[in-house]
Amino acid sequence: MNPINHFAGQARELMRRDTTWPFLVTRRRPVDVSKNIILYLEELNVSFDGFKALNNLNLYVNDGELRCLIGANGAGKTTLMDVITGKTACDSGSAWFGQNIDLLAHDEAEIAGLGIGRKFQKPTVFEAHTVFGNLELSLKGYRGVWRALTARLSGTERDRIEEVLSVIGLEDVRYQLAGALSHGQKQWLEIGMLLAAEPRLLLVDEPVAGMTAEETERTAELLTSLAGKHTVIVVEHDMEFVRSIARTVTVLHQGSVLAEGTMDQVQNNRDVIEVYLGEDA
Amino acid sequence: MNVLNSLAQASYRLLAAMRQPGRGTSWLVGILLVVTLAMSAANLLLPADSPFYVSTYTITLMGKYLCFAMLAMAVDIVWGYCGILSLGHGAFFALGGYGMGMYLMRQIGDRGVYGNPNLPDFMVFLNWQELPWYWFGMDQFWFAIFMALLVPGTLAFVFGWLAFRSRVTGVYFSIMTQALTYALMLAFFRNEMGFGGNNGLTDFKDILGFDLQADATRVALLLVTTFLVVVTFLVSRTIVQSRLGRVIVAVRDAEARTRFLGYRTEHYKVWLFVYSALIAAVAGMLYVPQVGIINPGEFSPLNSIEVVVWVAVGGRGTLYGAIVGALLVNYAKTRFTALMPDAWLFALGALFVIVTVYLPRGLAGLFGRVIELVHRRPGRGKEQTTRDDGLSVAEVGA
Ligand SMILES: Nc1ncnc2c1ncn2[C@@H]1O[C@H](COP(=O)(O)OP(=O)(O)O)[C@@H](O)[C@H]1O
Ligand SMILES: [Mg+2]
Numbered sequence: 001m002n003p004i005n006h007f008a009g010q011a012r013e014l015m016r017r018d019t020t021w022p023f024l025v026t027r028r029r030p031v032d033v034s035k036n037i038i039l040y041l042e043e044l045n046v047s048f049d050g051f052k053a054l055n056n057l058n059l060y061v062n063d064g065e066l067r068c069l070i071g072a073n074g075a076g077k078t079t080l081m082d083v084i085t086g087k088t089a090c091d092s093g094s095a096w097f098g099q100n101i102d103l104l105a106h107d108e109a110e111i112a113g114l115g116i117g118r119k120f121q122k123p124t125v126f127e128a129h130t131v132f133g134n135l136e137l138s139l140k141g142y143r144g145v146w147r148a149l150t151a152r153l154s155g156t157e158r159d160r161i162e163e164v165l166s167v168i169g170l171e172d173v174r175y176q177l178a179g180a181l182s183h184g185q186k187q188w189l190e191i192g193m194l195l196a197a198e199p200r201l202l203l204v205d206e207p208v209a210g211m212t213a214e215e216t217e218r219t220a221e222l223l224t225s226l227a228g229k230h231t232v233i234v235v236e237h238d239m240e241f242v243r244s245i246a247r248t249v250t251v252l253h254q255g256s257v258l259a260e261g262t263m264d265q266v267q268n269n270r271d272v273i274e275v276y277l278g279e280d281a
Numbered sequence: 282m283n284v285l286n287s288l289a290q291a292s293y294r295l296l297a298a299m300r301q302p303g304r305g306t307s308w309l310v311g312i313l314l315v316v317t318l319a320m321s322a323a324n325l326l327l328p329a330d331s332p333f334y335v336s337t338y339t340i341t342l343m344g345k346y347l348c349f350a351m352l353a354m355a356v357d358i359v360w361g362y363c364g365i366l367s368l369g370h371g372a373f374f375a376l377g378g379y380g381m382g383m384y385l386m387r388q389i390g391d392r393g394v395y396g397n398p399n400l401p402d403f404m405v406f407l408n409w410q411e412l413p414w415y416w417f418g419m420d421q422f423w424f425a426i427f428m429a430l431l432v433p434g435t436l437a438f439v440f441g442w443l444a445f446r447s448r449v450t451g452v453y454f455s456i457m458t459q460a461l462t463y464a465l466m467l468a469f470f471r472n473e474m475g476f477g478g479n480n481g482l483t484d485f486k487d488i489l490g491f492d493l494q495a496d497a498t499r500v501a502l503l504l505v506t507t508f509l510v511v512v513t514f515l516v517s518r519t520i521v522q523s524r525l526g527r528v529i530v531a532v533r534d535a536e537a538r539t540r541f542l543g544y545r546t547e548h549y550k551v552w553l554f555v556y557s558a559l560i561a562a563v564a565g566m567l568y569v570p571q572v573g574i575i576n577p578g579e580f581s582p583l584n585s586i587e588v589v590v591w592v593a594v595g596g597r598g599t600l601y602g603a604i605v606g607a608l609l610v611n612y613a614k615t616r617f618t619a620l621m622p623d624a625w626l627f628a629l630g631a632l633f634v635i636v637t638v639y640l641p642r643g644l645a646g647l648f649g650r651v652i653e654l655v656h657r658r659p660g661r662g663k664e665q666t667t668r669d670d671g672l673s674v675a676e677v678g679a
Binding site for chain 2: 085108109110117120125126127128129137138143145150151193197
């Protein structure tokens with residue numbers, strides 16, 4: 001009796017007309033941000049050989065926000081980005097992109113396709129390709145093998161690349177090999193590659209490391225101008241830089257959130273003063 | 282009508298791609314064609330006592346070198362462009378060769394030593410009564426060709442899929458490919474496998490009804506080989522110049538970055554690996570009728586390593602470097618083994634060390650540098666080193 005009921009229940013579930021069968025749901029659906037929150041991270045735990053890199057971490061990021069993550073070396077900032085982008089599997093917890101997409105169920109390429117772009121801590125560009133070529137490969141679009149074989153650059157795509165080139169200020173070196181760029185230029189190119197892919201959420205790991213003061217300033221301008229249309233999460237050590245761009249700052253410490261608020265609130269937080277800002281104050 | 286139109290478009294695009302300035306290494310193709318045509322004419326038209334006569338031995342030797350050149354291109358495509366160092370491409374080459382060998386074996390018919398019209402000699406010798414199932418259909422040329430492509434292609438697909446999906450890279454991948462070819466060698470050495478054991482397949486009589494010992498057949502085989510080397514070269518060049526090729530180079534240089542841009546790098550690698558294996562198989566198919574034998578020695582791990590040396594000498598990631606490297610090293614090998622047969626392996630090792638240390642980009646890299654020096658005359662600024670099509674000279678030389 002019981003198993004029959006069970007199967008009948010399942011069959012009824014399958015026949016429901018107000019839901020879609022899971023295998024029919026397209027993998028690429030637009031992210032649902034109707035609650036105005038684009039990223040939900042709850043109770044995330046990651047450990048490496050017993051060392052807890054993320055420890056019950058909770059973080060919510062609003063749609064269109066520019067959020068700064070700060071924290072000492074080893075606080076788990078890069079690991080957090082690894083979890084969001086599917087590079088590192090977490091031991092427990094949940095990560096949702098908007099209301100409808102479970103990030104933990106997707107791998108790197110799928111997550112990139114969903115609209116999450118990432119800049120690495122160490123600038124990584126395709127050194128054997130030109131600046132232009134780097135942006136071409138990053139353009140939003142289909143990523144399949146067969147399509148790539150016959151792909152031609154359309155006029156709109158060319159315009160889009162030119163637009164990104166002018167945003168990142170690399171018009172003059174567009175035909176240079178990316179390997180020949182300066183460190184700062186590589187950082188920008190990598191940001192440009194993110195822009196070309198037109199992601200909803202950008203994760204930017206230490207963008208101004210190794211930049212001159214002037215370059216830093218321009219990067220700050222660029223990132224602020226991106227907020228609104230995109231959601232941006234920036235990891236940075238440079239406190240001046242963070243102060244110049246951040247509206248909301250989250251402080252990580254030993255794999256969990258220590259404090260969150262405006263820069264002033266955070267700087268006056270007793271815990272934060274103790275463990276982080278206190279060191280160099 | 283539409284089909285015609287798109288066909289015309291496609292062929293126009295192919296022509297346009299072949300004409301691209303600087304990227305073209307079409308001179309190599311031209312030289313290959315001219316040389317082999319001249320050799321063929323000299324063999325067929327001139328009397329044997331003419332000073333310009335080319336012996337059939339030389340014709341066959343050249344055909345063999347060109348098969349090796351094709352194999353080298355196959356390795357270059359995965360190693361030079363995608364950073365996948367395969368030390369097992371000899372396996373795909375040999376599988377293609379066995380496919381062709383089986384066809385040639387069936388063509389012998391009752392002209393074998395035992396005169397059995399249905400069974401190859403080695404099966405009669407083993408007291409087998411009937412043909413094993415996997416030999417059926419191999420007397421049909423088209424079917425044999427199909428199988429000689431299907432088997433290595435499927436093997437490459439399954440092997441690549443397992444390896445790349447589990448993200449096996451670098452040395453671990455290379456070791457796995459060595460293990461693959463070694464395992465196949467051991468299997469093919471066994472008589473029960475039904476591929477002739479350690480003697481392999483040999484004593485071929487004719488191909489498609491043409492006598493394999495005839496000069497004209499030899500010349501035709503050389504010309505077919507040249508033609509297919511050229512076709513493979515052009516197709517491969519079109520592939521590496523497409524966006525697909527750029528993605529592949531991106532995977533080589535920064536796989537994680539490529540993945541985070543949304544590319545399924547394992548798919549790219551698998552298909553490239555399959556393509557490369559198919560080229561190796563075609564090379565093997567062309568090799569067997571020309572040398573007249575295929576045996577398990579072709580699976581030897583050392584063979585696959587030699588191919589890598591050819592590519593390294595010629596310069597990887599250039600395609601034409603692979604051809605040049607294969608031709609030069611094999612010519613040297615022929616000369617060298619005639620003088621000092623035992624010393625060849627040492628010479629090969631020394632060559633590899635010298636190239637790795639002094640010519641990391643091989644002869645093609647050296648050639649590129651010379652071209653650059655010639656071009657960089659006083660009065661020419663830095664702008665000149667970049668081109669309209671977005672490629673710098675450095676990349677063209679690369
Ligand atoms: N793949 C890994 N294996 C082992 N330990 C790791 C790995 N990745 C990160 N860690 C450790 O996790 C901690 C957090 O690292 P990370 O997230 O890179 O910190 P940061 O906040 O400086 O970016 C560090 O102590 C680091 O050593
Ligand atoms: Mg970090």
